[in-house]
Amino acid sequence: MPTLTKMRCNVLASWPASLPAPMKGQWLAALCFLVCAIPAAASPGGQLQVQPNDTLWRIANDIRPDHSISVMQVMLAIYELNPQAFGQGDLNRLLHGVTLQLPDREHMLRQSSQLSAEPAEAPGVATEPAPQMEATLAAVPPPLSSNPVATAVVVTEVSDPAPVFWQNVEWFSQLNLMPRWYPQTGLQQQAQWHSSISLEFEGYWQSDDRSHTLVFSPYLRWDQRDSARHLLDISEAYWLYFGGDWELRAGINKVFWGAVESQRLVDIINQRDLLDRPDGESKLGQPMLQLSLIRDYGTVQAYLLPYFRERKFAGEEGRLRLPQRVDSSNTLYESRHKRNHLDWALRWSQQFSSLDLGLSYFQGTAREPVLLPTEQQLTPYYPQLKQLGLDAQWILGSWLWKTEAVYRHTAAEHSKALVTGFEYTQVGINDHFWDLGWLLEYQYDSRGLGAATVAQNDLFAGWRLALNDAAGSEILFGMMQDLDRSHSRSAYLEASTRLGERLRLRVDGWLFHSRYPDELLYWLRRDDYIQLTLEYYF
Amino acid sequence: MRHYLQILLFSFCLAVLVIPAWADEQVAADEGLRISTERKARDTGWGDTEAQMTMVLRDARGRESRREMRTLTLEVVDDGDKALTIFDEPRDVRGSAFLTHTKTLVPDEQWLFLPAVNRVRRIVSRNKSGPFMGSEFAYEDLSSFELEKFSFRYLRSETLNGEDCYVVEQIPQDEFSGYSRMLVWIDKSHYRVQQIEYYDRRDSLLKTLSMHDYQLYQDKFWRPHRMEMVNAQNQKSTSMLLNEILFERGLTNADFDQNALQRAR
Numbered sequence: 001m002p003t004l005t006k007m008r009c010n011v012l013a014s015w016p017a018s019l020p021a022p023m024k025g026q027w028l029a030a031l032c033f034l035v036c037a038i039p040a041a042a043s044p045g046g047q048l049q050v051q052p053n054d055t056l057w058r059i060a061n062d063i064r065p066d067h068s069i070s071v072m073q074v075m076l077a078i079y080e081l082n083p084q085a086f087g088q089g090d091l092n093r094l095l096h097g098v099t100l101q102l103p104d105r106e107h108m109l110r111q112s113s114q115l116s117a118e119p120a121e122a123p124g125v126a127t128e129p130a131p132q133m134e135a136t137l138a139a140v141p142p143p144l145s146s147n148p149v150a151t152a153v154v155v156t157e158v159s160d161p162a163p164v165f166w167q168n169v170e171w172f173s174q175l176n177l178m179p180r181w182y183p184q185t186g187l188q189q190q191a192q193w194h195s196s197i198s199l200e201f202e203g204y205w206q207s208d209d210r211s212h213t214l215v216f217s218p219y220l221r222w223d224q225r226d227s228a229r230h231l232l233d234i235s236e237a238y239w240l241y242f243g244g245d246w247e248l249r250a251g252i253n254k255v256f257w258g259a260v261e262s263q264r265l266v267d268i269i270n271q272r273d274l275l276d277r278p279d280g281e282s283k284l285g286q287p288m289l290q291l292s293l294i295r296d297y298g299t300v301q302a303y304l305l306p307y308f309r310e311r312k313f314a315g316e317e318g319r320l321r322l323p324q325r326v327d328s329s330n331t332l333y334e335s336r337h338k339r340n341h342l343d344w345a346l347r348w349s350q351q352f353s354s355l356d357l358g359l360s361y362f363q364g365t366a367r368e369p370v371l372l373p374t375e376q377q378l379t380p381y382y383p384q385l386k387q388l389g390l391d392a393q394w395i396l397g398s399w400l401w402k403t404e405a406v407y408r409h410t411a412a413e414h415s416k417a418l419v420t421g422f423e424y425t426q427v428g429i430n431d432h433f434w435d436l437g438w439l440l441e442y443q444y445d446s447r448g449l450g451a452a453t454v455a456q457n458d459l460f461a462g463w464r465l466a467l468n469d470a471a472g473s474e475i476l477f478g479m480m481q482d483l484d485r486s487h488s489r490s491a492y493l494e495a496s497t498r499l500g501e502r503l504r505l506r507v508d509g510w511l512f513h514s515r516y517p518d519e520l521l522y523w524l525r526r527d528d529y530i531q532l533t534l535e536y537y538f
Numbered sequence: 539m540r541h542y543l544q545i546l547l548f549s550f551c552l553a554v555l556v557i558p559a560w561a562d563e564q565v566a567a568d569e570g571l572r573i574s575t576e577r578k579a580r581d582t583g584w585g586d587t588e589a590q591m592t593m594v595l596r597d598a599r600g601r602e603s604r605r606e607m608r609t610l611t612l613e614v615v616d617d618g619d620k621a622l623t624i625f626d627e628p629r630d631v632r633g634s635a636f637l638t639h640t641k642t643l644v645p646d647e648q649w650l651f652l653p654a655v656n657r658v659r660r661i662v663s664r665n666k667s668g669p670f671m672g673s674e675f676a677y678e679d680l681s682s683f684e685l686e687k688f689s690f691r692y693l694r695s696e697t698l699n700g701e702d703c704y705v706v707e708q709i710p711q712d713e714f715s716g717y718s719r720m721l722v723w724i725d726k727s728h729y730r731v732q733q734i735e736y737y738d739r740r741d742s743l744l745k746t747l748s749m750h751d752y753q754l755y756q757d758k759f760w761r762p763h764r765m766e767m768v769n770a771q772n773q774k775s776t777s778m779l780l781n782e783i784l785f786e787r788g789l790t791n792a793d794f795d796q797n798a799l800q801r802a803r
Binding site: 398435501 | 603604627656660667669671792796801803
């Protein structure tokens, strides 16, 4: 499946791997100073009154003289000049109506030099304000394990006097044991064995006429080493009403949009649980109100998303992480409503015989944070995002052509991204009933190498083998190669088979290879792993 | 001149030999179509059904594994029928659902819903010859019987299971079918299918399906409560047991679209 592991992290931009770690901070400071000094067009400092709709990010972005200065630098400079303009000294709380003294270019630059002048010992120190730092999208590395989602059939037998409702609730449970082994110790000397356990329940009820459905599904995860991977989540808890040609869902749910295999571009409703799986296939439950109209002209779905789920990052002891710690306690938002900003989305989808088409629009808090270097750590910053998405699948005999494309807009940048390719299936190969699928996809992102993109010009190739046996055995192998950088690639394997009626065994593995310190993959280079998952259904 | 005579003579001989054969062929085709049309007609007008089924898979050594599922079906008058199958067991696939829109003239459309990722995946139509849930049933064996999908030839009459039957050869028109032909035994009393032999692309016998325990519903519609599919090449077999079937459940097209696939559990 997809690959979020390919993202570059500009936080670490341009550190030559050859330099000894303690040197890096100073080297970087010098470099940044040089880079920043070249385009010297001083902008005069002025004044500006904060309007009700203004955010610090937006103002900083507006007055930023050029791209050699990051938005963060401008923000810090504004903050330094106008401490009185922020409620309780919180960078997040720009007061409305106040008049800001705007910093000049030198002042902005000083922010960077001051910061990066700090002694940077470990590779961690995210001091460096490399050019275009605002593009520091870093979708986090991810760790762990198996497939949540549960199942098993046990009808609860409640005592007789109980109401009929309870008698009709079905309960299913799933327990996963997930030992994971890394052949090498981590960059920060983390251990090689990281095992975890997860437990998922599901309660399900449907009315006799099938118009009302209730689902409740809590999820629990415990990790042997990394407390950041502990999770108690409600992955689903919703009421669904089906009215013939319309549906209403209220509560916590998971939504999937998309078509391609190697990446998730349009799929944006839910926050990803990258600590569970590095590929982003795992998600956190999202509170929502969803209305679907099922009409001849297609299905139209409207979503109101009243609460935002932050992305979770691996802790000190965790693997698959950046060298710096991500400080989620000081998360920054562009919106002053922070995680209570009301996001919304619309999607239209239609099926034209052999073509499935979807158009979507999302407006609200970006699911993927920008990681801002502050002090010794990284602070997640969630800008406001508008995203227009297209997904399409076209069937032609044994060929399944797939495309996803998005146009994204934040205050800091506009960007486009595309994934397109095919899956060709050979049925009944080898005189068996085996099916072999060949996958090839091209990934493009307009943010390019310089910015912190995910797979800006990459090729994905994969093979899916379905044995079609009674055990439902499947193997999927995929690899991503950067077309601009020969030494940047990753590969994964997913295999599973059923053992008896209640057990399923999975094997998942990842390989990461990179020689370029400005991409995330580089920091995962010692995090190749293999994981067994034993799923028990009861 | 002599040359032309030769050709004329040759053509005449050919015609004498071929025309009766061709005429016989036409008669057999007409009769095959008549029988199959009657078979379809006898099973028209049932509207919609909801069934609960168990599949028992047996490998060559006799080891068994079970599948529990529910199937909703909707009769579509001018086109192929629609079916939605929801899996209850084995438990690792519980909640997975499989939707088929059988088509008469174009390839069937099929989708699979995977609850683990909340994702509806479209299945390429070529997959139709693949095994259904690891059983000896192929996907195409489970799609509704549509006249347009085959050409027919009546072969003979013979007695099977005490029933006087027509034996009709069916040749799939779809190039993606896993079969070169099928032999279908249809009883003369009610035009019910009693047995089907499937021949693979090399024309050797692949498997045999037999129907048992027919029961009459709505005074009109016969449904077999047990189907046995035996693979002649690998000695595996699958029993499909119909535990319960209900008619007139009030299902509509809305119960058979991609949204329904995600609602089903």
